[in-house]
Amino acid sequence: METNVNQYVHQVLQSHITPSTVAIDATCGNGHDTLFLANHCLHVHAFDIQAQAIQATKNKIPTKNVTFYHQSHDTFLTLFKPQSIDLIVYNLGYLPGTDHAITTTPQTTLTSLQQALDILSIHGLISLTIYIGHAGGKQEAETIENFLCTLDKHDYTIQKVTYFNRKQSPYVVFIQKEK
Numbered sequence: 001m002e003t004n005v006n007q008y009v010h011q012v013l014q015s016h017i018t019p020s021t022v023a024i025d026a027t028c029g030n031g032h033d034t035l036f037l038a039n040h041c042l043h044v045h046a047f048d049i050q051a052q053a054i055q056a057t058k059n060k061i062p063t064k065n066v067t068f069y070h071q072s073h074d075t076f077l078t079l080f081k082p083q084s085i086d087l088i089v090y091n092l093g094y095l096p097g098t099d100h101a102i103t104t105t106p107q108t109t110l111t112s113l114q115q116a117l118d119i120l121s122i123h124g125l126i127s128l129t130i131y132i133g134h135a136g137g138k139q140e141a142e143t144i145e146n147f148l149c150t151l152d153k154h155d156y157t158i159q160k161v162t163y164f165n166r167k168q169s170p171y172v173v174f175i176q177k178e179k
């Protein structure tokens with residue numbers, strides 16, 4: 001059976017999570033990623049700009065280890081100290097089943113990602129699931145990749161995992177902070 005990209009990301013995240021892991025879900029959407037993180041991490045900070053996404057995620061989470069932020073993910077530096085977060089998960093694009101015009105955007109994602117690198121702990125991991133099939137998706141992907149190419153290879157290990165034989169398939173970028 002075909003592995004779903006989100007299942008694949010969860011498998012990779014699982015191998016990095018310990019009982020003391022503090023995580024951010026930068027785009028909580030319908031709550032699938034937040035639920036996964038809440039079940040495995042010490043604490044999760046979940047962000048979304050849409051009230052319905054925050055509510056959908058709250059409805060899914062039976063545990064008390066999630067803090068919700070109905071605000072954009074380009075505000076990390078106002079909330080978290082440098083190197084205080086172990087795992088940051090981005091699932092970009094739009095909320096399935098809703099207005100496709102409300103989507104992550106190149107500039108906001110880039111600003112958020114720059115802040116994410118600061119608050120990420122040493123050996124912490126960022127995952128970005130990137131969608132290129134919708135309007136603006138390719139531009140967002142290009143903006144992210146151009147930025148990542150500027151990062152020093154001694155500071156960050158950056159991998160891209162893509163499906164060659166799936167047209168317009170989402171792909172994943174993992175960024176590990178080395179020092």
Ligand SMILES: C[S@@+](CC[C@H](N)C(=O)[O-])C[C@H]1O[C@@H](n2cnc3c(N)ncnc32)[C@H](O)[C@@H]1O
Nearest residue numbers: 027028029030031032033048049072073091095
């Ligand atoms: C593909 S969905 C996320 C799916 C989600 N992780 C899940 O497991 O169901 C993308 C989400 O990003 C949210 N979003 C868009 N721009 C955002 C921003 N600047 N800050 C935080 N969330 C944003 C959208 O509202 C949408 O809910």
